[in-house]
Ligand SMILES: [Zn+2]
C-alpha cells in the first residue's frame with residue numbers, strides 16, 4: 001500500500017507498506033547484486049548505514065547459486081538474513097547487457113550464461129517464476145531495455161512487445177502468488193515504462209501500462225548512454241502519465257544530482273551501483289564534493305572522510321588510514337569506503353524526505369547541489 | 378607486569394599488564410600485517426570476536442605507509458583505531474623470507490624492498506627505531522631466523538650474532554623510550570631465542586638471553602619447515618631455561634593442536650596467519666574438525682558453520698549462504714569465514730585459560746583434540 005504523506009511541487013513524500021515492512025520514500029535501494037553488497041558489506045552492516053530496502057539481481061542469482069537453491073533455503077530474505085524489503089530486477093537488463101549471443105523472440109530471449117556459456121531461455125513467465133522462487137518483496141516485470149540510441153522503428157516494436165510481456169508477467173505473477181508452496185504469496189509487481197528518448201512513445205506506453213493496475217511503475221531504459229538533459233526531459237514528460245497513487249521507480253539512476261532532480265519530477269525509488277562501485281575505487285561522496293582517497297594529499301590527513309558523518313568509517317577511521325588500506329589493497333579499505341558512500345546516499349534520502357515534509361524541497365536541493373558542486377573538501 | 382595466577386603442570390595461567398591494558402594469557406594474537414586483518418576485518422569487528430591483542434608487521438609498515446607516516450599520525454593505535462595492546466615483530470623474519478637479495482653483516486641486513494626494489498638497510502637500531510615510531514605496546518628484538526635445516530656451524534654463528542644484536546636492541550630501546558617525542562615511552566621489548574633444532578644451542582642461547590632482563594621471551598625459528606615432533610621437542614627443552622616470571626611467546630605457531638601442545642609446555646603468547654588465511658579460502662575450524670565450504674555438500678546446508686558458535690558469521694548466516702558468497706568471489710564470504718576462524722581461535726584460548734584455572738588442562742586438551750580429530754562435522 002502506497003500512501004502520499006505530503007507533496008512539495010511534484011516531489012512526493014510517501015510510505016510504501018509491504019509484508020516485509022514499510023519503506024519511507026523517496027528511497028535509495030542498496031544494490032546487492034548476488035545477495036550481498038560488494039565490498040564485504042553484510043546485512044548486519046546495513047542496519048548501521050540506514051538501508052531501508054535492498055535490491056538483488058534475478059539473472060545473477062538464477063545462474064548462481066540458482067533460484068531453486070534459494071527457494072529450498074527459504075527465499076532471499078532467509079538466505080541473506082535480511083527481514084526488510086527486497087526488490088529483484090527482472091533479469092532482462094542483464095540478459096541484454098551481459099550476453100553477447102542472444103535472440104529476442106515473441107516468447108522471450110535465448111542467450112548464453114556469462115558464467116559457463118550454457119544456453120538459457122528467459123521470458124516473462126520464467127522471470128516471474130525465478131523471482132517467485134527468490135521470494136523478493138517486489139518483482140520487476142520482464143522487459144526489453146532498448147539501446148539509448150535505437151531507431152524509432154525498433155523502439156516502437158520493442159515497446160509493443162514489452163507491453164505484451166507485461167500482461168503475461170501479471171498473469172503469471174497472479175498464478176504464482178496463488179500456489180500453496182509459494183514463499184511470498186504477497187509478492188508485488190512493478191511494470192516498466194520504455195521508449196528510449198522518444199517522448200511520445202514513452203507517454204503512450206505510460207498510459208497503456210497505467211491501465212494495468214500494477215503495484216508500482218518504473219521508468220527503465222534511462223542512464224544507458226543518453227545525456228542528462230534527455231534523461232530529465234523524459235522523466236518530466238512521463239511521470240504525469242504514471243498513476244500518482246503508485247510509487248515511481250527510476251531504474252539504475254544515479255548520481256546524487258540525478259536523484260535530486262528526479263525527486264523533483266515525482267520519482268520515489270532509486271537504485272544505482274555508483275556508491276558501492278566508486279567506493280571500491282576510493283572515490284567518496286561528501287557534501288562538499290567528491291574525494292579520491294588515492295590522492296597523495298590525504299597521506300597524513302587524520303580527519304574522517306567527512307567531518308560529522310556518522311557512518312561506521314567516519315566514526316572511527318581517518319582518511320590517512322583508509323588511504324593506506326586502499327593502497328595496500330586491503331579489502332577493509334574498500335569496505336569502509338562502500339559503507340561511507342551508501343551511508344551518504346541513504347542519509348541524502350532522509351534529508352530529501354525531511355525537506356519535502358517541511359515543504360522546503362527547492363531550497364534543500366539548491367543548497368545540496370551547491371555544496372557538492374562548489375564546496376572545498 | 379606479568380603475574381602468574383595459576384599453574385597446571387607446566388601450563389601457565391597469567392596476566393600481562395601493559396600501558397594499553399591487561400592481557401589474559403595464554404593468548405592468541407590476531408595478525409593484522411599492514412595494520413588491518415586481511416578479509417575486510419575492522420578493529421571494530423575485533424571487539425565482537427574476543428581479540429585481546431593485535432600483531433602488526435614492522436617490515437610491511439616500514440615500506441608502506443612508512444613508520445614516519447604512522448608516527449606523524451600518532452602511532453599504530455591511533456592509526457588503526459585500536460586501544461588494546463599491539464605487538465610488532467622486528468621485521469627480521471620478513472627481511473629473511475621476502476627478500477631474495479640480501480646481505481647479512483654484523484651491523485645488520487642490506488636488502489631490496491619487495492614493493493619497489495629500493496635498497497633498505499635494517500639492523501637492531503633501525504628495527505627499534507621503526508617500532509618506536511609505530512609505538513606498539515611490545516617490540517620484538519631484531520634477530521636472524523636461520524633456516525630450519527641450517528648447518529650447525531651456520532646456526533652457532535647466527536645465534537651468537539643474534540645475541541649481540543639483542544644487546545644493541547635493548548640499549549637502543551632504552552634510549553628511544555627516554556626521548557621526549559617518543560609516543561610510547563613504555564614500549565616493552567621481548568628477546569628471541571634461536572638455534573634451529575639444535576637443543577644444546579637453543580638452551581645455551583636461552584640461558585644467555587635470560588640474563589638480560591627483558592620484558593618477555595620468544596621462541597623464534599620454529600614452524601619454518603621442521604617436523605611437529607622436532608618443534609615440540611625444542612619447546613619442551615627450551616622453556617625451562619626461559620624466566621618463568623616472564624611471558625613466553627611461540628612465534629608464528631600454529632594449528633589449534635600446536636597451540637594446545639605448546640601451552641602444555643609453558644607457552645603464553647601465540648600468533649599465526651592460519652585462521653585468517655584459511656578463512657579466506659573457505660577452510661573453517663570447528664570443534665568437530667575442519668570444513669571446506671567449497672564442498673558441494675554444503676550447497677543446501679542451512680546450518681551455521683558451527684552450531685552454537687557465537688561469532689558474527691554463525692549468529693546470522695548459513696553454510697549455504699557463505700558458500701555461495703565464496704563461489705561468487707564476494708569479499709563478504711571471506712570476511713565471514715575469517716571472523717569465524719579468529720573467533721574459534723580466541724574462544725579456544727578462553728577455554729584453555731578456564732581449564733588451567735580449574736586445574737583440568739589435561740582433560741580439556743584431550744577432549745578438544747579428540748573432537749577436532751575424530752568429530753563428525
Ligand atoms: Zn562517513
Ligand SMILES: [Zn+2]
Nearest residue numbers: 686688691717
Ligand atoms: Zn562461527
